[in-house]
Amino acid sequence: MPVTDPVLTKRIPTWPWGDPKDRHIVTYDEFTKTGGYQALEKALDMTPAEVVDVVKDSQLRGRGGAGFPCGLKWTFLPEVDGGRRYLAVNCDEAEPGTFKDRLLIDFDPHIILEGIAITCYACHLDTAYFFIRGEYRHQARVVENAITEAYDKGIFGKQGLMCGKSKYAVECYLHRSAGAYICGEETGLLEAIEGKRAWPRIKPPFPAVKGLFGRPTIVNNVETLAAVGPILTNGVQWWTKMGCESSIGAPPSYGPKLMGVSGHVTTPGVFECDLGIPLSKLVNDFAGGMRGGKKFKGAIAGGVSMGILGPDQFDAEMDFDIGRKYDVLGLGTACPTIFDEDTDMVAVARNIARFFKNESCGQCTPCREGTQWIYMLLCRIEKGYATSKDLDLLLEISGSMGIMPGTTICGLADGNNWAVRTIVNKYRDEFEARIRPSSVPVGMTVGAS
């Protein structure tokens, strides 16, 4: 069943339900008048365990990139022992091409705060840190105001949730970052809140067991938390009607999803669609088609680290199975960047490699060095100085760093690998047209084997 009514964008006019020109910041009063904080009220009438069960039954999958089942993550928490337990809200939306969370923060911050309150109640968490990236300066002010409003109205604070309806008290603080992509990695984010450089930690122990300040911590994406409220209000059945089942026997992709389309389309923006919508439909029906009527050449699947969909994959279904079916890393944030026929794919690869080179945190040597070398090789290919051995070396480096060969702590290097490798594999002729034949005899290996 397609999404018939807006869920997350209920109060944010979005095509086809409203005109983006009418968007405005939804205040507490407007939020409560349109059904806001009713889900929290409903949650407080249930036991925490029941709330967790509802979220578990809904099979809500994390909207931050990995698609990990949210309810399952919550059950990893240890028993309450009287010490502090934290929620870290991941709003470090720094992946190029991704801008879906910004829509929620820009206009409807209370839907997130409601999700935070419910999550804290369900999981016995007492302090929430709203971690927002440094570049979102206007948005930080919006969230700050919304949190102040929520405190004034008694949602958070010492008296207990919802003016003391529950004795359970939650504190919510805004934590502004200062510009580092690696903070989006959950353990990097925790380090940043602790006042250290955002070097990801080795897992296990997972944050649910030993996270912020050594205490149990849940890290959830903004959109995931925003979805918790509507699930509680409308029920599991309603939620699982939207989205799609897996066609390959994997866990299903239920629910609506915010998808941000950018690049060479006529009306780029964020749209709320069913999971499983074909990319071509997303582009043609929602984003106004290709800009200038040009032909589709490729699309970043969902944030640059997920890799690229080739010219013959325009009809790829945007669900959590996309990785297995179309040779990309995964759905990521479901924010595709579309390229038309005139795009230079070597330049695209170089741009992505520069991003990862700049944002590598420097903790693991293969990533720190590898991202730099991949960037230099791609610059050389782009300028026409490279030989065919350089292309082989490029693929070799991108196959030998990252979590998957087991040489780095976090997935940043994998993101770089998948992006570069899928672009080279799917547009190899463009790369080969730029390079000269190698003078090294066939059969000789260059670099580590």
Place this chain on the structure above:
Amino acid sequence: MAWNVKPSATTQIQKRDAPYLTEKMARRFTRKILPRYETKMGALMPILNEVQHEYGYIPYQSMIEIATFLEIHPGDVLDMVSFYEEYHTEPVGKYVIGVCQSIACEVCGHQAILDHLRGKLGIEPHETTDDGRFTLLTMECLGACEGAPCALINDDRHDNLSIDQIDRLIDDLE
């Protein structure tokens, strides 16, 4: 690049008599920021944000003062400041223009905007004009890909930039 290192053993830092971390600021931090975090070090990032907001950059002397205030090592403060891209250790211009250079902006023509700004201001990215009015930065994704190409001017983001528009924006600042 967060991990670029410079030899710093013989570095002399400029000092002034008046402290950067004033009594008033310290009182505010103690009241408002410290209670939010379990460790004193946790308050480091919000405090650095505040100091940068106050002075436009984070002077080395203030790092020592912050370290004393939070009872941590000055090296820990420097560690943070050098890791995060938004912290400046030198004064920046009155207007900081950050042009997004990530993928959506690149394919939608950020290069023309950047080249125009270079010519107009007479500086390269990560430089400040001699009169101290403008600093030009290249930034990674600003999270506004639907409005590519985009740029931040101080705290405000401007979307769908054209050369005319950026000219107008800058002339309005002057």
